[in-house]
Amino acid sequence: MHTGRTTEGVILAAGEGSRMNGRESPDHKALRKLLGVPLIERGVLALRQAGIERFVIVLGHAADALREDLGDGARLGVKIAYVECRDWAKGNGASLYAARNALANDRFLVAMADHWYEPAIPRRLIEGAHDGRNLLATDFQVDSVFDPDDATKVRVDASGAIRALGKGLTEFNALDCGLFVFSRDVFGALEHSFAAGDYSVSGAAGRLATRGRLDAVDVGDLVWEDVDAEETIRAARRKLIRSLPSRDDGLVSKLLNRRLSAPFSLVAIRLGLTPNAVSAIAFATAALAGVMFALGQPLIGGVATQLSSIIDGSDGEVARARFQASTWGGMLDSMLDRLSDGLILAGAGVYLMRGGADWWEALVVFAAIAASPMSMMLKDRYQLATGSKWQSQAHDGLARFLLASRDGRLFALFLGGVFNQVLAAVTFVAAGSCILLAWRLIQMWRRLHTGTPVGEEPAAA
Amino acid sequence: MHTGRTTEGVILAAGEGSRMNGRESPDHKALRKLLGVPLIERGVLALRQAGIERFVIVLGHAADALREDLGDGARLGVKIAYVECRDWAKGNGASLYAARNALANDRFLVAMADHWYEPAIPRRLIEGAHDGRNLLATDFQVDSVFDPDDATKVRVDASGAIRALGKGLTEFNALDCGLFVFSRDVFGALEHSFAAGDYSVSGAAGRLATRGRLDAVDVGDLVWEDVDAEETIRAARRKLIRSLPSRDDGLVSKLLNRRLSAPFSLVAIRLGLTPNAVSAIAFATAALAGVMFALGQPLIGGVATQLSSIIDGSDGEVARARFQASTWGGMLDSMLDRLSDGLILAGAGVYLMRGGADWWEALVVFAAIAASPMSMMLKDRYQLATGSKWQSQAHDGLARFLLASRDGRLFALFLGGVFNQVLAAVTFVAAGSCILLAWRLIQMWRRLHTGTPVGEEPAAA
Numbered sequence: 019m020h021t022g023r024t025t026e027g028v029i030l031a032a033g034e035g036s037r038m039n040g041r042e043s044p045d046h047k048a049l050r051k052l053l054g055v056p057l058i059e060r061g062v063l064a065l066r067q068a069g070i071e072r073f074v075i076v077l078g079h080a081a082d083a084l085r086e087d088l089g090d091g092a093r094l095g096v097k098i099a100y101v102e103c104r105d106w107a108k109g110n111g112a113s114l115y116a117a118r119n120a121l122a123n124d125r126f127l128v129a130m131a132d133h134w135y136e137p138a139i140p141r142r143l144i145e146g147a148h149d150g151r152n153l154l155a156t157d158f159q160v161d162s163v164f165d166p167d168d169a170t171k172v173r174v175d176a177s178g179a180i181r182a183l184g185k186g187l188t189e190f191n192a193l194d195c196g197l198f199v200f201s202r203d204v205f206g207a208l209e210h211s212f213a214a215g216d217y218s219v220s221g222a223a224g225r226l227a228t229r230g231r232l233d234a235v236d237v238g239d240l241v242w243e244d245v246d247a248e249e250t251i252r253a254a255r256r257k258l259i260r261s262l263p264s265r266d267d268g269l270v271s272k273l274l275n276r277r278l279s280a281p282f283s284l285v286a287i288r289l290g291l292t293p294n295a296v297s298a299i300a301f302a303t304a305a306l307a308g309v310m311f312a313l314g315q316p317l318i319g320g321v322a323t324q325l326s327s328i329i330d331g332s333d334g335e336v337a338r339a340r341f342q343a344s345t346w347g348g349m350l351d352s353m354l355d356r357l358s359d360g361l362i363l364a365g366a367g368v369y370l371m372r373g374g375a376d377w378w379e380a381l382v383v384f385a386a387i388a389a390s391p392m393s394m395m396l397k398d399r400y401q402l403a404t405g406s407k408w409q410s411q412a413h414d415g416l417a418r419f420l421l422a423s424r425d426g427r428l429f430a431l432f433l434g435g436v437f438n439q440v441l442a443a444v445t446f447v448a449a450g451s452c453i454l455l456a457w458r459l460i461q462m463w464r465r466l467h468t469g470t471p472v473g474e475e476p477a478a479a
Numbered sequence: 480m481h482t483g484r485t486t487e488g489v490i491l492a493a494g495e496g497s498r499m500n501g502r503e504s505p506d507h508k509a510l511r512k513l514l515g516v517p518l519i520e521r522g523v524l525a526l527r528q529a530g531i532e533r534f535v536i537v538l539g540h541a542a543d544a545l546r547e548d549l550g551d552g553a554r555l556g557v558k559i560a561y562v563e564c565r566d567w568a569k570g571n572g573a574s575l576y577a578a579r580n581a582l583a584n585d586r587f588l589v590a591m592a593d594h595w596y597e598p599a600i601p602r603r604l605i606e607g608a609h610d611g612r613n614l615l616a617t618d619f620q621v622d623s624v625f626d627p628d629d630a631t632k633v634r635v636d637a638s639g640a641i642r643a644l645g646k647g648l649t650e651f652n653a654l655d656c657g658l659f660v661f662s663r664d665v666f667g668a669l670e671h672s673f674a675a676g677d678y679s680v681s682g683a684a685g686r687l688a689t690r691g692r693l694d695a696v697d698v699g700d701l702v703w704e705d706v707d708a709e710e711t712i713r714a715a716r717r718k719l720i721r722s723l724p725s726r727d728d729g730l731v732s733k734l735l736n737r738r739l740s741a742p743f744s745l746v747a748i749r750l751g752l753t754p755n756a757v758s759a760i761a762f763a764t765a766a767l768a769g770v771m772f773a774l775g776q777p778l779i780g781g782v783a784t785q786l787s788s789i790i791d792g793s794d795g796e797v798a799r800a801r802f803q804a805s806t807w808g809g810m811l812d813s814m815l816d817r818l819s820d821g822l823i824l825a826g827a828g829v830y831l832m833r834g835g836a837d838w839w840e841a842l843v844v845f846a847a848i849a850a851s852p853m854s855m856m857l858k859d860r861y862q863l864a865t866g867s868k869w870q871s872q873a874h875d876g877l878a879r880f881l882l883a884s885r886d887g888r889l890f891a892l893f894l895g896g897v898f899n900q901v902l903a904a905v906t907f908v909a910a911g912s913c914i915l916l917a918w919r920l921i922q923m924w925r926r927l928h929t930g931t932p933v934g935e936e937p938a939a940a
Binding site: 312345346348349350352353356357359360363364367368371372377378380381383384385387388389391392394395396398399400401402403404455459462463466467 | 849
């Protein structure tokens with residue numbers, strides 16, 4: 019699709035953060051771990067998700083430690099070449115300049131080894147690349163970082179062009195996130211900047227800005243952090259954890275489950291569980307719930323149902339936290355979810371049957387089992403047919419309050435189990451699913467026949 | 480994807496078939512209808528499916544009748560420009576030559592108004608286009624057409640280059656299907672051919688072939704017919720009807736249902752039913768089946784189930800026969816299929832419950848309802864995740880004989896109803912669905928982890 023797409027990245031990893039320990043350390047701060055993954059590996063993996071396949075990493079301080087950790091990049095699925103910069107202490111511009119002969123392409127992405135950012139930021143930057151312009155990821159929420167005073171400020175005009183940037187800028191409307199797409203222009207700008215005694219990337223970027231050759235790419239609500247001190251590591255960790263939940267959660271997930279799945283995710287990460295292992299635990303818990311309902315223990319069945327729903331939020335969080343998302347993992351998760359739903363509802367059905375239910379109560383169970391997977395199936399079909407993802411948050415409108423998405427259905431069965439109102443819960447699931455299905459069919463019909471555009475999210479990795 | 484894709488088509492519609500009536504007719508033979516759609520409209524719509532958006536139609540005999548039928552093309556979703564050729568009686572090469580100033584592009588597809596062909600043939604021709612080569616769709620099954628003596632013969636070498644072509648060729652291995660992709664080269668070849676007194680497209684194509692500038696694109700099992708006499712219209716009609724069934728049918732569909740759905744499709748076409756109306760009839764029949772089971776009439780329920788299964792094969796046939804396939808139609812059909820399955824199984828379940836079933840019998844019904852839609856859901860997920868379609872025929876292997884695809888499941892319920900063995904039928908559905916689901920999960924896991932390629936079919940229109 020994008021011809022000439024940026025596929026090469028430079029990571030500036032030469033400098034030691036002056037404030038990290040107050041002294042030269044044998045380790046490199048970019049090797050500090052966030053949720054078990056070193057900062058620099060997070061950078062490499064985030065850029066890989068954005069389509070960067072080949073890296074030039076500029077080394078200086080603690081070069082051997084970085085080289086040992088990253089190797090040739092094969093473990094991370096990329097190719098890494100190293101450049102050592104002797105002048106790194108002068109500034110990160112000297113580091114970038116040292117990469118100039120190692121680059122194969124005319125356009126490349128430049129990142130700082132000691133920044134943490136959501137993987138969607140480099141993706142957005144690369145998608146915004148056009149016409150050989152130089153680009154800088156900028157954050158218009160100027161108090162979003164831990165230490166705005168220390169950040170590089172940016173003044174962006176209405177057209178999106180950057181007019182000025184610098185740490186000391188007094189009139190500004192955005193912050194520099196430390197992610198650039200540069201053409202080779204930047205090396206000329208660096209030379210001019212060096213001649214004036216400024217060895218920073220900002221110096222050269224400021225020169226490009228003055229000449230009207232640097233554009234801003236707004237990161238919107240996406241978050242990042244310049245990790246140059248102990249407190250900022252903790253800030254980055256908090257932001258990372260907050261960034262993990264899926265952005266298309268149902269109401270129950272958002273208001274309740276996520277608060278409980280986040281600690282579970284952290285434990286799972288600490289234990290080294292893979293996302294597929296977490297999916298399997300959620301499935302086993304659902305199977306337990308079904309069996310408990312069937313054995314006439316609706317209270318335990320209901321609690322296990324909700325537990326399974328909460329754990330199920332964790333597999334995606336673990337996958338995103340550790341860059342372990344996979345095609346197979348996504349497929350397995352969605353299948354296990356459907357099977358879980360079937361097992362829980364079947365258990366509830368057996369509970370009702372053993373209590374001497376009428377045939378019409380059985381019919382309600384049949385309807386719940388048949389209808390509950392269909393709204394997801396319809397979303398899949400829509401995406402296959404149109405190429406656009408159906409986004410519940412944006413497109414379901416008021417129907418979201420039916421609580422007929424998976425989190426809502428399982429919550430109803432939880433309540434039904436706890437208050438021994440199983441038939442009411444199953445009826446709620448059946449009715450909600452049928453109404454949501456009908457609602458979606460009508461919405462899709464309208465969109466397909468009026469050509470109402472459906473917004474697209476960047477594809478999940 | 481394909482840069483410089485061929486998007487312009489020329490349809491040669493000037494000449495009157497000499498053998499159609501034995502005399503000049505006020506009508507044009509390309510206005511003869513096949514299953515209710517005039518031959519020339521079929522040509523336009525088939526080329527539109529292949530990505531052709533702009534047409535130049537060359538008129539001669541009965542020009543007004545054609546112009547009145549097709550108009551500016553808006554009704555068919557394309558743009559049509561007309562060229563009148565005064566010399567059309569000399570040969571179809573004269574017609575093609577007349578189009579030369581009306582063409583906007585350097586490469587274009589050329590079709591004969593009086594040929595019928597499966598829409599996949601022009602699609603394959605355009606997908607085969609590369610490097611500015613001239614292409615001819617060729618059929619290596621040399622006795623596949625009604626009158627091979629009258630056909631233009633082609634000699635293709637091992638590399639796929641055409642060495643010679645002509646009606647009188649004695650050494651040949653393929654037939655000319657009358658569909659070309661030409662570059663503007665062809666006009667020079669036509670001029671040389673005219674100078675030698677030959678005014679046919681074949682004459683110019685033969686010259687290109689002699690110079691090694693014409694390649695064959697094998698149509699494989701796809702069918703076509705040169706409709707120049709009454710008998711060939713009937714042959715084309717038979718081929719069209721045989722081409723309508725889906726190529727990824729289950730065993731019961733292939734061996735039984737298709738024999739019965741074809742006549743139903745013809746009736747539906749004659750009655751002017753839309754594909755969506757046929758889907759709705761199949762759904763209503765399934766609903767009737769469910770109600771009949773529930774009311775304690777398994778014989779009627781079973782027969783209605785099979786009837787619904789047969790009618791369900793018709794909506795796609797009607798859509799393909801009349802170029803009425805739509806995104807919405809496909810989505811509606813797949814949703815109604817799942818709802819139908821749910822209704823029939825729920826009806827069978829109520830029948831069992833009202834007969835005083837045990838809780839474990841209810842469990843079998845739950846399993847059947849939960850598992851039967853999942854194999855399709857898994858196929859959808861696989862396609863969303865990998866971009867390749869999961870093809871049951873090619874990828875399910877021996878699992879196809881489980882009869883757990885939809886046609887097999889409904890057939891089991893038909894037998895269960897007729898022989899009053901409803902529990903056995905539902906158990907068969909539940910078990911078959913679960914085994915097929917597990918089998919597909921394993922197959923998909925293997926393909927995703929060994930990188931076994933999954934073949935892709937041209938996307939359905």
